[in-house]
Amino acid sequence: MSFPLLTATAVVPAVGAVATAAVPAARRAAAKWLALGFSLATLVLAAVQLVRFDPDAAGPFQLTESHAWIKDFGVRYELGVDGIAVVLIALTALLIPFIVLAGWHDADPLEGASPNWRWRPTQGFFALILMVEAMVVISFEATDVFLFYLFFEAMLIPMYFLIGGFGDRAGERSEEETAAQRSYAAVKFLLYNLAGGLIMMAAVIGLYAVTADQLGMGTFSLQEIVQARADGRLDLAPAAERSLFLGFFFAFAVKAPLWPLHTWLPNAMGEATAPVAVLITAVVDKVGTFAMLRFCLQLFPEASKWATPVIVALALVSIVYGALLAVGQRDIKRLVAYASISHFGFIVLGIFAMTTQGQGGATLYMVNHGISTAALMLVAGFLISRRGSRLIADYGGVQKVAPVLAGTFLVGGLATLSLPGLAPFVSEFLVLVGTFSRYPAAGIIATVGIVLAALYVLVLYQRTMTGPVKDGVRGMPDLRVRELAVVAPLIALLLFLGVYPKPLTEIIDPAVGHTMSQVEKSDPKPDVPVNEAEAAK
Amino acid sequence: MENLIGLLVAAPLLGAAVLLCGGRRLDRSGPWVGTLLAAVSFALAVALFADMLGRSGEERTLTTTVFSWVPVGGFRADVGFQLDQLSMTFVLLITGVGTLIHLYSVGYMEHDERRRRFFGYLNLFLAAMLLLVVAGNYLLLYVGWEGVGLASYLLIGFWQHKPSAATAAKKAFLVNRVGDMGLSIAIMLMFTTFGTFAFGPVLEGAGQAGEGKLTAVGLMLLLAACGKSAQVPLQSWLGDAMEGPTPVSALIHAATMVTAGVYLITRSGALFDAAPTAQTAVVTVGAVTLLFGAIVGCAKDDIKKALAGSTMSQIGYMILAAGLGPVGYVFAIMHLVTHGFFKAGLFLGAGSVMHGMNDEVDMRRYGGLRKYMPVTFVTFGLGYLAIIGFPGLSGFFSKDKIIEAAFAKGGTEGWILGGAALLGAGITAFYMTRVMLMTFFGERRWQPDADGNAPHPHESPKTMTVPMVILAFGSVFAGGLFAVNDTFLKWLEPVTGHAHGNPPVSALTVTAATMVVLVLGVALAWARYGRKPVPVTAPRGSWLTRAARRDLLQDDFNHIVLVRGGEHLTRSLVYVDHTLVDGVVNGTAASVGGLSGRMRRLQNGYARSYAVSMFGGAAVLIAATLLMRAV
């Protein structure tokens, strides 16, 4: 038996979480370094995955592991990655060290708080982050529906504590008020996602019942079910397939989040500290869109096609609505949250456009959105930690006192508005082209999103960074070395992937081709194809 | 040779990277580093040009693919360059004028503490603009297209501490984004129609596609051009863009970036030729804008805004020419190049005036400056003569040809377009004479500013005057050089193609008519601003003047419809999101909470009441069991 690389990638952060949590109260710094070390170790493993992954290999999944787990219910411990998963695991593993580094002081006990040997918020904070990482990684790896579901739901628990337990310093609001809003946000996050999960659980059980009924024994294995459907051994009635699809999709649409199931995100991202907000939107939410590609489309291809018009419409609403609401926000973090809703609209649109460009673009979008939002949100977090306020109106003229901070903020913003040359442009354009070639009207409506993106980013930049220096901003220090170490690599990556995204597209492309063949869709042909040799030139 | 094309773009890009990331230690040497790299780029351009001249007409196009950029399924976008005579013309203009303006900025920005960044942005602009013109496919062109937009944004808002500058920068970027939307839709249409968006295959295959699709592509490209080139209805940003430092206005908002729309239309000529409807739209936009810009230019008292109106108007000429098809492409580009010289020169002159006048921009507070700034006066004057189309100078050759070509369109359309172009020439003469008279002639009208600092007009340093002199040379001789033996026509013809138009009246008549309106325009301006003293505070003016001062009310329209409307929309959506969408969620939570609140009352803590419910429950269960038995 070869080395279980996939299991290791998930276990290392989990072990890290336990180890970090066990650090004694007095050794806070050690906990931070330990967490950073484990997150880097995970990054190494993810990099090994990326190297060992062979994009051209036959078969949908690689590096597979399979063990019987709960025999009576046909539940297996089955892991495997395709090009989409391996890229997203890399994204997750990449972002966590930055999140840890950016949140270095976020969970330090308040000054003047009495030392108490049991009170270890710092250890808890970093342990929870690593726990989330472990669960997200295994969700990306699981090819058994039950296994996936288990961790899809379980990650709510550490997330709940991260949102509810740690927030920005109160600033001008009272401590009680912030605590109340934080707990509201955390509970809302939990209930929303639990509701989605509950409906999904019914669908998971339904899936089991159907397979048990038709195959003689129930199974949750993705590959087995797909195989059985291809052989004709498993034949879902349209009504059954549709209801199962909806059950899955609902949970993923809450997580993604798709309009009108989005309202938890602004609260959660607004109240959580910036690194946790990045964790939510750049890492955890990606599981939702990823699962649409892996489970909705592969398990229920017919139902996916059936639901496409509605989902495309919802995605379009998300794009425009999220962007318009972002324009109207007065709170920096909520603005980024609504921008993310708009971007998730693009991702879902790309997935359900059912074209190679759309789905490839959507996958790339997940990666690029992760990096660009991380850059923007983390810099915003640094800004907020300096002034103690999230309100846009409290800032002004920052670029005069902290030019590097303003510069990095602008780059993050430009990435958010998909400026060519930065990574998100490539993916956004692919999604647009992919959508346009199947649904021209939808493509055009989505293009409006890029104008609105420019609006909310530039308005934010103008109000916070330019103009005369405001009182509270005067004397604000520029980015420190630790903060620069967080932002600079992210920006470098944005530039690199904007200019040379080929390493990623090469990995993603075959996986997307496989998904497309599952739904039996092929790309629309151009009207007047110019000859290939010429096109290649 | 092909490899040099990449270097051409890379040199200023390197400069931008070094200057923007370099930190404080580059503060002093920064301007020279930036200028040097611009000069390197110009040297490379000259080398490429020499090489190109060494080959015959048809073989002059160089294409090269550097690497595959975005390969996804049937979607292939390469980073590949195409350098032909059209691109070459632009490359020379951009790097040449660009280098001069770098040099000028060394003097102009001498006292600005953030000048290192200024030069970084300028270099970034050069790189993006060069990428735009040497790109081998539309998607890469789009990268350059937005890149220049970014550079323009950064430079307009360079003095960010001024809220007006920050707002102007944002406005420019946003309006441009609307245009960019057009370009991206056009590229998507090309992809669905042809399966590619590389120049070669698309333009060759243009004839085979349906006219409807081509019209759509053409209109979308026009939208893009309107945004970038400040054409009606997306022209509103250009006037505000004058908030940027003057060298920026000269380079970006006069000579190069704003002409990108003309490049785009000329480059896509084959598409437009196959879509007459789109061409009609193009000439309409061009004709409307050339009048619009000219009228606005007449009313502005801010010297830079007056010049901005003029830029808009001159680009209107180019767009008009480009919309005429093969008859006009060459002349559009020719006017573009000559305009690049004289308009850059005029802006640099304006900058020089402002430099000597404590950054005063109101022409009503100038007057009589010719004595104080002789070099500026002469170079500005030559630029002035060139732009109004004084016989023998650059503008004369290029503009005259456009007016001629407009008449050659034939029929009523031809008369309308030709008439508009002719009228525009007259108005140009009027407003430029006005600028000239108000600035350099008449009484001195400047006063101490609020702090009591009276301006002491003086000539600018050498780094500023040398570029002005060189550009003045260009303004004088470029047009003649191009026109002799049809040099320029022969140079561009292999790329753009050319057809001779047949104007309903002879070319000589057109020239004569142009001369007449020119003299009329100058005379009218002299009667109003030369003979009588210019009041320091602007008179109320007629309704047309008042409207023109406000950019013909277009900004007011934008403000009321788009800005206010948008604000209301977003505000009400925020309200809807909070009350309706979130209201459903919170409502569900509240009703569950309310229900459990009721249920909670049952748990009153009295052991005996629990006992009652136990007994009751047991009794009911037993009764039910018995009942079931009995039945």
Next chain:
Amino acid sequence: MNPVNYLYLAALLFTIGATGVLLRRNAIVVFMCVELMLNACNLAFVTFSRLHGNLDGQIIAFFTMVVAAAEVVIGLAIIVTIFRSRHSASVDDANLLKL
């Protein structure tokens, strides 16, 4: 004597016990009433044992007695503790579980 009469007696005792549990406030009395109900059940078990002619009912009755004894020990201890802390043995006073 007809064994059914014992069942009537058991039912009567159970009813008295139940009524006491519901109506009395003194914890000790309530407790005794619970015992009364348990013993009524025991009586019924033994009667059924007799009626059916096997020993199952009697065995269960013994179990019940053991459980009841254990319960008395714990229950009385609780009551005494509550009395100590609140100076009252009324069941209505011990309503701390209420939200």
